[in-house]
Amino acid sequence: MKIRVLCMFGGNSVEHEISILTALSAMEHLSAERYEAIPCYVSKQGELYHGPMLKKLSAYRNLDDLCRRLKPVHVERRYGQPMLVSNGSWHRFAIPFDVVLPLFHGVNGEDGSAAGFCRMLQLPFCESDVLCSAIGQDKGVQKRLLQQAGFPIVPYAELREGETQAQWEEKLADLRYPLIIKPAMLGSSIGIEKVTDADAGMAAIRRAFAYGDHVLAETCIEDLRELNCALLHTPYGYQSSAVEEVTHQGDLLDYDEKYRGSSKNAAVKKRKWLKEGELVVMVQRMTLALASLFELRGVARIDYLYDTATKQLYVNEINTIPGSLSSYLWEWEGVDLTQLLDLIIQDGIQAYRDRGKRISSYSTNLLQEVDLTGGKKR
The missing domain is CATH 3.30.1490.20 (ATP-grasp fold, A domain)
Structure with a gap:
């Protein structure tokens, strides 16, 4: 039987459109033999929608029109089974699913909101947990923790x-x-x-x-090189990816250069793989240390700054749900997006099983012992 994956994306975030691109790529590359992709689009107003057209890029040209053509839905559990359920009384449906794949970027999703939503409803989900995701989004808190842990930051x-x-x-x-x-x-x-x-x-x-x-x-580091390295949580420990050197035309790689002009990440065309052995090893070792420190799950990406004048490597930031799931960094290692998604989903399912072994509530009801007059029974 196929594993039914609820792909949640969009959200009330300035990175809304980037989330859509990541989700479209993920749904396209999920193994059709192993998985069934169930799209769940979250509008900029925070409303949930479902419909087959959500798998097509052309449907997103007009987001307001798209929402009018979709079915509003909500998520609930029925007798222990997670379900995507239509709202209202007309054309009712309930779609069972097995695991949530959050594909949000930015606030109101990647910042721990999606993980918290899944935790509250006891839904299996992929990627990092609530605290780790929140730290990954809040760069101020993140820098304080990095500094306290002794990692180099600017x-x-x-x-x-x-x-x-x-x-x-x-x-x-x-x-x-x-x-x-x-x-x-x-x-x-x-x-x-x-x-x-x-x-x-x-x-x-x-x-x-x-x-x-x-x-x-x-x-600002004047003689700067920007480096990226992804990591993956596996049953055998963390694995680090190839290291990319980011290239851009201006002083900064901005939003327009990253994404505009193509339905896919425009920066992908300019990938430059770092081949300096000593620096690659330094980046990969630091990536694995950061993964353990923050208890990252699934796939994540660490961004670095390298000062060529002083030869100092700095941690820039942690991305708990990176754009395109950093699939391009794994392709260099021989892992395509289909394989990467399989590893992410299996890691999420295992994390849910592990949480199920912990005590989170008691079967007894303390309220049965409470006197209606306001005092506890003696």
Whole structure:
């Protein structure tokens, strides 16, 4: 019997469209012999929809029109079986599924929300758990933990909305320009700016607050190389992927260069694999250490900054549900997306089985011992 995979994607996030691209690729590459892909699209308003057209890229040209043509649904458990159930009384259906594959990017999904939703309903799910996902999304908390654990990170400051400009300037005093300013809760290169002086910095900080209530400022490395390495949790321990050196035209790889102009990741065409043995080993070892520290599950990606002048490697950030599931990093290792998805799903199912062995509640009902007058029975 095929394993029925509920592919959840979209969501109320500025990375909504990137999530759709990841989901379309995943559903296309799931093994038809082993799995049945059941799409569950979450609109920008947080509503759940289902329909066969969700597997076609052309259906997403007009998102409002798409939602009008889809069936609103919700998730529930019936006698222990997870189900995707239609809303309303007309054309009712209930589709059973076995495991959830969250394919969200950014807040309200990748940030631990999807994992928490699955936990609350006791649904088997893939990828990292609630705490790890939340840390992966919140770059401020993430940097504090990395610093405490002794991992190298670039000098940074965390700025909060509601603080005065004088407070921001005080926090930035120990950093040197140019700086990188970015929202602390985003990915996909959204909202990131490079600034060269204090006036530009203050303006960039104010713009970044449009995306959230805290912002990061980081010292910019001038002689910079950006490196990526993915990891995979397996029954035999963590495995690291090939190491990619990111290439881009401007100072930063921004959202437009990453994604615009193609239905697929435009940056894929510019992949450059790192072949410097000593540096590759350094990146891969650090990736495995970070995986253990944060207890990552499924597939994740670690982004690094390498200062060519000082030969110092810095951890930049952790992505718990990376774009395209970082399939391109595994292809270099001979693992295609179909195989990668199989490993991710099997890891999620095993994680659910492991959680089932733990005590999470008691079979007794304490309320049976409570006196209706307000006191406990004696």
